[in-house]
Amino acid sequence: QKEVEQNSGPLSVPEGAIASLNCTYSDRGSQSFFWYRQYSGKSPELIMSIYSNGDKEDGRFTAQLNKASQYVSLLIRDSQPSDSATYLCAVNPPGSARQLTFGSGTQLTVLP
Amino acid sequence: KAGVTQTPRYLIKTRGQQVTLSCSPISGHRSVSWYQQTPGQGLQFLFEYFSETQRNKGNFPGRFSGRQFSNSRSEMNVSTLELGDSALYLCASSAGETQYFGPGTRLLVL
Numbered sequence: 001q002k003e004v005e006q007n008s009g010p011l012s013v014p015e016g017a018i019a020s021l022n023c024t025y026s027d028r029g030s031q032s033f034f035w036y037r038q039y040s041g042k043s044p045e046l047i048m049s050i051y052s053n054g055d056k057e058d059g060r061f062t063a064q065l066n067k068a069s070q071y072v073s074l075l076i077r078d079s080q081p082s083d084s085a086t087y088l089c090a091v092n093p094p095g096s097a098r099q100l101t102f103g104s105g106t107q108l109t110v111l112p
Numbered sequence: 113k114a115g116v117t118q119t120p121r122y123l124i125k126t127r128g129q130q131v132t133l134s135c136s137p138i139s140g141h142r143s144v145s146w147y148q149q150t151p152g153q154g155l156q157f158l159f160e161y162f163s164e165t166q167r168n169k170g171n172f173p174g175r176f177s178g179r180q181f182s183n184s185r186s187e188m189n190v191s192t193l194e195l196g197d198s199a200l201y202l203c204a205s206s207a208g209e210t211q212y213f214g215p216g217t218r219l220l221v222l
Contacts, residue, residue, distance in 0.1 A: 034210070043213040043216045088155065090155075099145065100147075
């Protein structure tokens with residue numbers, strides 16, 4: 001079992017729809033969770049960090065964390081073609097701050 | 113604040129050579145982490161430096177090494193390059209737990 005798993009994708013949604021990206025992790029002691037966006041040929045760009053159970057909203061993005069289910073998700077409301085990218089879920093293993101374990105990424109395409 | 117900078121941005125080497133990549137973190141950030149990204153393995157952690165000390169190391173062979181200077185700038189070195197070392201090498205700096213990535217160095221080994 002991989003330590004961090006994401007929907008394999010690719011995921012396509014129409015413009016204006018909600019895109020839902022999911023991630024599960026295996027180490028129950030993990031405390032810090034991150035979503036990065038990576039455009040083709042570019043480096044990862046931080047979208048959200050979340051540390052506590054529940055929802056965290058930032059503009060059109062909402063991160064959701066459920067530690068009991070070892071599940072993190074990212075919702076993108078009112079999706080735009082510019083949101084088309086690969087979304088990477090990253091987890092800090094316990095006791096290893098700044099040593100991120102990444103999922104394989106979900107490629108999102110927003111269709112105009 | 114200026115972001116993380118990495119040099120060079122592109123590099124072509126041949127098998128058996130060695131290479132040194134450089135990373136300058138965001139001003140005030142003392143932690144620098146390095147990652148390798150390949151299509152097959154994704155993003156994998158190489159090592160992390162904080163105040164000139166290596167604090168964590170990923171599962172890579174000893175050919176991969178790094179160091180950090182007193183101004184927090186970091187270098188990573190790969191000796192005896194193999195074809196499989198072709199990848200995007202990313203540096204990330206942080207002041208807390210959140211890491212910010214540089215643009216990366218794309219290494220091609222022929």
